[in-house]
Amino acid sequence: MSTITQELTRERTHHDRCRTALTAMIEGAHEQVVVGENASASGADAEVLGYELRSRAKEMTELPQGPLFFGRLDFAGVRDGAVAGDHRGQSYHIGRLRIGEHPAAPPLVVDWRAPVSRAFYRAGAHDPQGVAVRRRFGWAPGSRGDSADLTGFEDELLGQGEELSGPSAFLAEEIERPRVGPMRDIAATIQPEQDELVRGDLGVSVCVQGAPGTGKTAVGLHRAAYLLYTHPQRIQRGGLLILGPNRTFLAYIAEVLPSLGETGVRQSTVDEEIARHPVRAADSPEAAAVKHDARMAEVLRRALYARVRLPADSLALRDGSYRWRVSLGELERIVAQVRGEAPPYATGRERVQTRVLALVRDQAERRSGTRTHAWLRAMGRQVRGFLDEVWPRVKPEEVLAELLTDPSGAAAGGLPAAADGILSAAEQKALVWEKPPRSVKSAKWTAADLVLLDEIAGLIEHPAGYGHIVIDEAQDLSPMQARAIARRARFGSLTVLGDLAQGTTPWAARSWPALLGHLGKPDAQIIPLTTGFRVPEAVVELANRLLGALDVDVPAARSLRTDGELNLLPVPVREVAAATADAVARALAREGSVGVIAADAQVPELHEALTAAGLPAAGPQELGARLTLLPASLAKGLEYDHVVAVEPAAVAQAEERGLERLYVVLTRAVSRLDVVHSRPLPF
Template sequence: MSNGSVAELRQEQDYFDQAMDDHEESFRSDPIEGGGVGTAAERRAMQKHRDSKVRLSKDDAVASRRYVLDSGETYYIGKVSIMNADGDVAVINWQSKMGAKLYQSTARDPNGVVSRRQFHTTGNRIDQFSDTLYQELAQKVSSLEDELRADPVLRTSLEAGRDGKMRDIVQTIQASQDKLIRADKDQLLVIQGGPGTGKTAVALHRASWLLYTYPHELTPDDVLVVGPNPSFTKYIQHVLPGLGDVSVKQTSVVELLTHPGIHVQGTDQESVAHLKGSEVMAEVIAQNLSNRIKAPTTSIRVRKQNSGAYYIIEPVKLRDHINQLRQGPYSRGRKQVRAKILEECGKQLLTQAAAKYVEQTVDARSLDNVLDRIWPRISPQVLIREMLGSRSRLAISGQGLLSTIELSLLFRRSSGTMAKEPWTAADMALIDEADFQLNSDSRRWGHIIIDEAQDLTPMQLRAIRRRSRTGSMTVVGDLAQSTGAFARDSWTDIQVILQSRLPSNLKHLEHGYRVPREVYNIAARLLPHAAKNVRPASIIRESGSKPRLFNVVASQMAREVAKQASHHSSKGRFVGVIAPPEQFDVLRSAFRSEGVKFSDSANGELGNSINLVSPEMSKGLEFDAVVVADPPSHLGYG
């Protein structure tokens, strides 16, 4: 590796300045057709991407790398493709086919690459650059890990300070990551990755690559990103817009499943959360709905309009029809029963022509009353509230499906009003399932990204699966970090629940870039217990600082946490204070009494300095420094 001369740096800066001018000019002039490098198809793809008006910001450089091939061709690669005034390609997009060849090159498998120049920039100003000669590097390194450690741009990126926003990794995409980013669209792709392996970044860049590669099949508003909680969504929400994909829906799983007027304001014991999250609840809800339908056993009477007379229909005329409709969507069945009642009323008119207008002869209120007795109207939230709040309804709904103990666990006395109902996160998936069984019309997306998927319940997974149009999904997570009611040590059940006609593939990210070795070695001790089948990641980064353990009495724990968090914050570090929710109140008080400013993840906040987060809320987030509050186990917080 070598650093460039002042003259070379000036020459490169001139190239960057001209490319930025050409980029800005493209927003002031008509698209230019022309020649340049690459195939005609690649040039058309570049032109199409330019037409989408992805504009570099003041914080962006036109390129992050320059590659020289053994053919003598030179390629600059960046976030967007840039053409000069002659129609030649000055910078190629990282998402292009040539971008794949370049990003997937390594010293041991160069793909025709002779050298790589990596730029360190501030905005579009080049601070310095470094050159890697692949043949020379291949003689110096014995493994991919050695090559990664020797990457100056990657090392600089890993050592840079964090803040409240996740950054894109266009500058540092590694070969193994790039292969997953560009994997075929039509599959269920499950990516297992330990801490710091870049699985979230891979998933987001994959979404951007899919949008670039399949413009006729996917648009930004046809892609859904589902994260574990609102703080995580806030943390990652700037990555895709920064890559030019501004209309992708990004949300948390609870927010995705929450219906208007319903708010999570309660919690379940783990045994209850596990039961509510089990797939059997879909059958319980279906049985509840089926038992609400009552085929008539006596004659039904529908009043005629403006008359004291009635249409009288014998139960045998409706019974078989009603029973056939039980298995379909509930709301559609109600409409079909209504049509059947009108049909039977029409048969009692004198002529077939008159039967076409039978609805005009029927009293609407009388018809609705009859229909409500047979096939009641109900909303999904009312259905779940009534089911959970009634031992008798639960017993009928769970007959043959749930044990007496399980029925007892599910029972929750209803509050006085819907607004005061102590809805839990697990209830959101039940309401969503009820809504689907009632109406069967969930919004569907062309591709879905699921992050931290290892913690999702089967009911949550069902809810996400039915929002997929074809089964095309990217699922990422880490089994070793699986917690909650459905802690897993295998991806099998998730793959089964999310399966479709498309193939399912499990891939692994094996290199840990972000987490320092000193921290990972402590966490790795738990790996044989947490997920014995998961291979530990190969860590390439060392911080030079070992984690410190502070032994303090319980009464001083909160003050010491505030002190240590403030110490790291004063040095400009992005700090995470991780504690169980039961400790939040005492920590908040300690922060305030010590004059420490902080952001509270319980309110969906994620600030630029000190952030108070629970272990669950911390998943996927990155900090420069972490303070873990570990109260004594005899207080119930260990």
Template sequence: MSSSSAPSAAPSENPASEDPPSEDPAPEDPASDGSSDDPLARERSHLAASRAALRAMREDVESLDIRDVTANWVNAEALAHQIDERIKSLADLAHTPLFFGRLDYLHAPGADQAEGAEGEKFYIGRRHVHDAEGDPMVIDWRAPVSQPFYRASKKDPMDVALRRRFGYTGGDLTAYEDEHLSDPTEAARASKLLQQEIERPRVGPMRDIVATIQPEQDEIVRSGLSGTVCVQGGPGTGKTAVGLHRVAYLLYAHRERLARTGTLVIGPNASFLHYIEQVLPALGELEVKQATVDDLVAHVEVRGTDDPAAALVKGDARMSEVLRRAVRSHVTMPTEPVVVVRGSRRWRVPAYELEEIVQELLARDIRYAAAREALPQRIAHAVLVRMEQQGEAPDDRVQDAVARNAAVKAAVKAIWPPVDPAKLVLRLLSDADFLAEHAEGILDEDEQKAILWAQPGSGKRAARSVKSARWSAADAVLIDEATDLVQRTHSLGHVVLDEAQDLSPMQYRAVGRRCTTGSATVLGDLAQGTTPWATPTWEEALAHLGKSDAVIEELTAGFRVPTDVIAYASRLLPHIAPGLTPVASVRENPGFFAVRPITGPSDVVAACAELLVNEGSVGLIAADARIPALAEALTAAGIGYLGPGEETTHETRLTLVPASLAKGLEYDYVVLDEPRAVVDGEPDERTGLRRLYVALTRAVSGLIVVHAAPLPEQLG
């Protein structure tokens, strides 16, 4: 391996990413312009030419005149929006490298190697760039021809003679590094530029990792759209980045299909979504929506909370059967015939025949509203049969008219009345008899009492209306389930579910409804489950999601957390997730790690000030109850700080993070305040130790653990 550099640095971001197949045009050889004998100068020349070409592509779109193209203002607005999105996707981000690598093939891709076809050079970047003649200058990292950049090795060079990585400093190309993959005389060596890129400071929100995707990550990223993938990954393994790059890959490989069906990224909270929101736009993907599970089920305003016992029962998958029974209980078997008057004739459908129709619809187990819509047509069909038996020849218009007949409509209203999902759940939670009737054999008496709002001596007050009810987050999920029982939920083409280990079975069902006809990428770490209903196994979680056939992959190579830090945190694994493989850090830099006794908040502030001397971001993570006192101490010391999720819009480098919001976030340096308080802030010790494991593994470069109280004994 050879390298050359000015002050070197590397492109992109941390390791974990994805790639979809598509374009494989052959780019020109920019190094053949004869502008210089200096390879670095030639590469800089190609970078400048590529940026100019991208600018020209953007100007071409900006100059489009659509005044005489569309037939009406609606079409004009839609086309203008598409053009605006295209212009945004062609933005040249000054500090984001346009390309980060080059592949020199031995033969032209697709050519018969026996013919000795001359190889070509392909520059690999975040997006496709072509010149005025349409010849590619940069190939999208997701194209098939780019795949060897991530997977080729000395053992399997994939017809690549040379892989070149580029290093950047502040957007300027300052270094390159070559691997002669097909040269048997050159020994394989680790890439210094790759290691620099993996370990460079994380200032602000998450960045893409497109330049550092590892082979095992690339395999997940490029897996097909039809199958669901579950990724178990410990801290720093890049599972979130893998999921986001997988979305970008799928949009590249299946753009038309996903444009019709839609994609969605689901995160645990708004802070997390703010943290990751720039990754996909940096890859040119602007149309992917992001939401939390609470956003998906926002049928009512959530103003209340549940105690752990109630939340556990409400989140249990058994509640789906309770709700199904309650919805179907609204169907009443007919006891009177339906008599339809048309002109001078009266047509009678007896009660026993109506019951047969109702029983057949119930047996089909279709959505409640769909069956209700079918019922009048079934009754009308029974009338038409009688008409035909009497020698008449009714057509479809007659059947529709009969279905709208007042007598038929009255019968449908009595037999199959409309159901309001929120009112149904309100009654279940407020009416002990109604709940007992439909929970019989499913929930025991104590479980029913746990979720009832009104009962003697409980202190809970029954709501009189949907609007006055103090709905909890778990109640909203129940309403979502009931809504789906009434009317089918729209399915998307692909859903990415991150931090999935914290979802309840009913929440999994809510997400699964959003991808019943599509696929999903499920990301999480069983060791980081911090809810009372945290996922015990991925097999169980995937069954609730409706994706039992999903492939489960495990990432164990840690690219983000330093060796000393992950080794310390892994002391907790035998107590919180004994079956999981500990993460093995592959970082060359062992990182800074210290455990310090303190006497008060001033020592915590001093530790923050010490770390702020370094380049990069600093997170002060503490038990939620200790956040106000630490905020006061920071303010008194004149040290500015932000809250989680605010890092995207401020230059302040210190973030004060409640332990409950730390999951999924990362900082170059972390001060972890009082581990014992983090553990004690949770309902039980195991959940507290898992919360501590999360907090310990947020650091990218260094960690200082400060404590006045004794450390948890599980840390040794």
């Protein structure tokens, strides 16, 4: 038996041992739940203990099946291992989670997020970091973790100054593996520049300008997993939120964190986070543009605080047969002072009440001694009428409804006064409801209205925040949406992911500093990722032709993959639908997923043509489908092995940021791209 075969047998045996240990860990987690439920503890302690044990058992049970390790580090021995420190002579298998036979025993597999694992991603011949040998393992495609699926290994003798002369075969195989179904994790393939971002400090906000195929989404998700592992208590206090552009995208990335051992993380959209009401109406483009503009923040602030008034008379409070008085001048001073402090609106009302009561209590105690809490509550009830006059309670819906139904400015918080010097007459006209509702309760709110309602709610009372928020496709956020996120990250940090060249909303960001200011993190470091690992060079070069026509300043992308294919027909076809069906049939003859992407209006026609050709296509929500037909508006963030891009000119002309949309469409292919067209190409 050869040395290589013997070594492979040893590794398979070790994997069997790891599988047995993991099974014991899962069974042990369930046993702990039973023991914990019967433990003697106070009600609160028992509830916390039970929750933690059940959560741990659930996490262990939900771990996806697959290989338990993907790498190994052998550190240098005693003689030449000074740099290795406490790891001298040690060997560690690296996987997606820690596996051990006993908590006190050395682990059989080390979590990829552990400090010692850093060297697996960053060590090299020029800087071995104490590593003598770095080993990568090859597994059969689609392996569910059977030890027999371990097909080989690849060693780099870093301690001897030797590393692979070219790209790792196992790395390339993993990166280029056909894409069918949801997004996979990249724990086995993280590159040094990606690892630096993943392991960034929790207190630091970063913005990643990532060209297509550079792995920015994966970096953000792995950073979330790293922070959950490294700062569990700090993150659990505030929580961690993943924000994506839509539900299709969130479904696509949903399995990444569970595959890394992290479950229960909230994954949402901005609209879902701020949804106070269902969306039952649509704005005109002009109205939506104004509502998403940052200037609306000041308009809303004015409309809200227009309700605050100086008192008209002094205040007298009955205390049995006695009356305590607060002069008009003192009341005016209190209201003006609190207004100048600019607290949240609800806090301001409380401060006015507290300070008025403090004056009354001082009078009473000077006359006849200390007063009780019951006495203060009785006085407080008498102050409410005064508060309702000078600092009335209000709901966000009341403020916005009044703003949108008062073009004449009759109300104190009406549009003319609130928007004076901020919005033009045309912009104010675009905001006003054509048919005002009979009451606030019957109002039909638009998606942009919900953003405004959230702004007002944030002025009234600060929302609960998160310990960390990961925002993907952030370039599409409007300034007002960004402010909604900023309110939820006042005491937490952000990982901002995006590509200015892929901004497709009418209010998409043209520069990162402006958007980061709205997000409340103007000092966040902007880090470009320009080297692609997924999108082939031929596809990237085609997409780069569009960059000059986009009104953004981003570096051109480049790709390390030269194996891709681009089929750009030099002559327009006559029948686009028939040509698309032919291209799809050729694509399905090869391995991998196929995505047909077209302008939204063309999708029904293409669906009919594909069905007639015996090529029924799934919608974008069916992530495991071999063939998917999707509108260009839903393509962002998704990937397919083979993409058939239909009629680029129609995509480019369908909307205001159509060229940016086309840039997105062209860069969804991770192996092959066909471009079918009957009209001149925009590039």
